[in-house]
Amino acid sequence: MTYETIMAGFGGQGLLFSGKVLAYAGLLEGKELTWLPSYGPEMRGGTCNCSVILSDEPVGSPIIAHPNILMVMNEPSLDRFEGTAQAGATVFVDSSLIPRKLKRTDVTPVYIPATQMAKEMDALALANMIILGAIVEKIRCVRPETMVDALKHTISARKANLLDLNLKAVEEGARFIREKGGEE
Amino acid sequence: MKGNEAIAESAIRCGCRHYFGYPITPQTEIAAYMAKRMPKIGGTFLQAESEIAAINMVYGCASTGRRAMTSSSSPGISLKAEGISYLAGADLPALIVNVQRGGPGLGGIQPSQSDYFFMTRGPGHGDFHIIVLAPATVQEMADLTRLAFELADKYRMPAMLLADGTMGQMMEPVALPEEQIDPETIPVGKPWATRGTGLKREHNIVNSLYLKPDELEKTNIERFARYERLEKEECRWEEYLMDDAEICVVSVGITARVSKNAIVEARREGIKVGMIRPITLYPFPKAPFAKAAEKVRRFLTVELNMGQMNEDVKLAINCSRPVGMCNRVGGMIPSTDEVLAAIRKEAK
Incomplete structure (x- = not known):
């Protein structure tokens, strides 16, 4: 199985980081993988995305034309990437930031109010990790328990004190899937 | 990393x-x-x-x-x-x-x-x-x-x-x-290096200025003899699905990876396509191209320029086969679908 994930939104939402955590989890499970950022004059407030491929086979191109997992954290990203998703893809939408529903009917939408949930946790910057937790719980592209080690390895020494909060955010996302599903 | x-x-x-x-x-x-x-x-x-x-x-x-x-x-x-x-x-x-x-x-x-x-x-x-x-x-x-x-x-x-x-x-x-x-x-075995004479030998001189033309000519000829040895001994490349290939994609770096995806797709459609990926660009690995030219019908370079490596492929095979091109420039990268379309075109 090959999981082709695009994570997209504003710079500063931690999309490159959540991609790194997912990639590292794949590494810990012995998968083949690539992680490719959009790089450019992009900073907090601009648009930003990364592509993560996890596979049992060696990965050819790291560029994803048609993702089967899509995570969007702002409306311009949904506009840009909705049409590219594979039929049958799962699309994770931060519904507290994106008011509209999906236009496509051949993909599975998951609406998760991640930014609102993060606010309630008093950790606004961790909406990305909440959605990542939801992705892993729903898709099982990596094992949920691998996320702990993946986060430990990926989080910088400077922010090591935030490890527990990150793990809690991942768990919140997973719990949301278990309890509510997010599909409409 | x-x-x-x-x-x-x-x-x-x-x-x-x-x-x-x-x-x-x-x-x-x-x-x-x-x-x-x-x-x-x-x-x-x-x-x-x-x-x-x-x-x-x-x-x-x-x-x-x-x-x-x-x-x-x-x-x-x-x-x-x-x-x-x-x-x-x-x-x-x-x-x-x-x-x-x-x-x-x-x-x-x-x-x-x-x-x-x-x-x-x-x-x-x-x-x-x-x-x-x-x-x-x-x-x-x-x-x-x-x-x-x-x-x-x-x-x-x-x-x-x-x-x-x-x-x-x-x-x-x-x-x-x-x-x-x-x-x-590292400096061991580099007798030319300027690491102090220890008062035991003449000074080593590192220099690129030769005012006497015959001396300068000699350095150029000696240098190109080294290049000749390099070309003979150090060429490196990777071949992918070339055994039965009728079309040979030539690409390096990111476009070689996009091409690999496109080749897998094209093979599913029954197109016999493979790839030679040069790893040394200088020296350019001419031998595998000369060999491939004996059995493939066409070459196709996939590049992020206006066809620069394309010329090296033509030189390596003495223009004995058509060499097509699939390229994007300015920071754009051809998609797998674009490369696949170019392969299909070559297969026609």
Whole structure:
């Protein structure tokens, strides 16, 4: 199985980081993988995305034309990437930031109010990790328990004190899937 | 690990303790990594006042026989061209990394392969070449860094890692060599190095100025004899599904990876297509192309330029087969579908 994930939104939402955590989890499970950022004059407030491929086979191109997992954290990203998703893809939408529903009917939408949930946790910057937790719980592209080690390895020494909060955010996302599903 | 970081860590393990650079996207992670690591291991990280200063610092350092390197991206390499020519003229080994971006001029910052001619024909004035290696995975970013240092020392000439922006920015798992080369062992076996005479011998002189034309001619001829040996012994390439191929894709770096996906798709449609991926761009691996020309009908280069490697393929096969082209420029990258469409067209 090959999981082709695009994570997209504003710079500063931690999309490159959540991609790194997912990639590292794949590494810990012995998968083949690539992680490719959009790089450019992009900073907090601009648009930003990364592509993560996890596979049992060696990965050819790291560029994803048609993702089967899509995570969007702002409306311009949904506009840009909705049409590219594979039929049958799962699309994770931060519904507290994106008011509209999906236009496509051949993909599975998951609406998760991640930014609102993060606010309630008093950790606004961790909406990305909440959605990542939801992705892993729903898709099982990596094992949920691998996320702990993946986060430990990926989080910088400077922010090591935030490890527990990150793990809690991942768990919140997973719990949301278990309890509510997010599909409409 | 990012491709850029893999280069930096591999260089350190190869015994390189001297990095001179100047920041430019998309290769700045190399400098950032060196800035963090070099002070901790007794090495030099120096951000120079310009690219020109950095390459001349490499010249000075390489004269002592130590492994020195610099890195930049396309516009910065133009500035280094003078220094690279001097390194070649003085027969000094050194590593130069070029993580290419779109040009000409300041161009853009997205991936490109448009420095192909500039690098493979000898980037600077005078008659010379440098070794040019083209990685297509993060693993190769590390492995070819080592090969570049080794070949540079062996043939006493500058070597270049020629990557594109994608290779520098992407992350992949990478196995770094366990062996750490002791930097003190590097100058051993370099009798030309300027490391002090100990009052026991004549001074070594590192120089590229020869005012007597017959002497200068001699250095040029000697240098090209070395290039001939290099061309004979050091060509490297990868063949992919070439056994029964009727169409041969030729590509390097990121486009070789996109092409691989397209080839898998085309094979599903019954098109017999394979790929030759040159790893050394100078010396260009002519032998596999001459061999392939005996059985394939057509070649197709997939490049991020207006068809520069395309000419080398035509030269390698003496234009004995048509050589098509699938390209994007300016920082654009052809999609798998675009390459697949080009393969289908060649198959018709």
